[in-house]
Amino acid sequence: VVMRKNTQYREHVAYALRRFSEVGLPQRLRSDVDEPMPECAHTPDSSVFCVGIREFSTPLLVLALGMLVS
Secondary structure, eight states, X not given: OOOOTTXXXXXXHHHHHHHHHHHTHHHHHHHHHSOOOOGXXXXXXXXXXXXXXXXXXXXXXXXXXXXXXX
């Protein structure tokens, strides 16, 4: 945590961080955010597939419309 030197809240922040660590909050957040990739993502048959302009035209249209509106 970045804090100013000689701040009066240093002890409070240190206590809160220590308490978070004791109850396991960082590990829980890490497990919720950093989910492992599914097994099918590492299989050799997960090949690259081509996307044509027909499949990609709708996102391009939405992007162009958003640029015009803004």
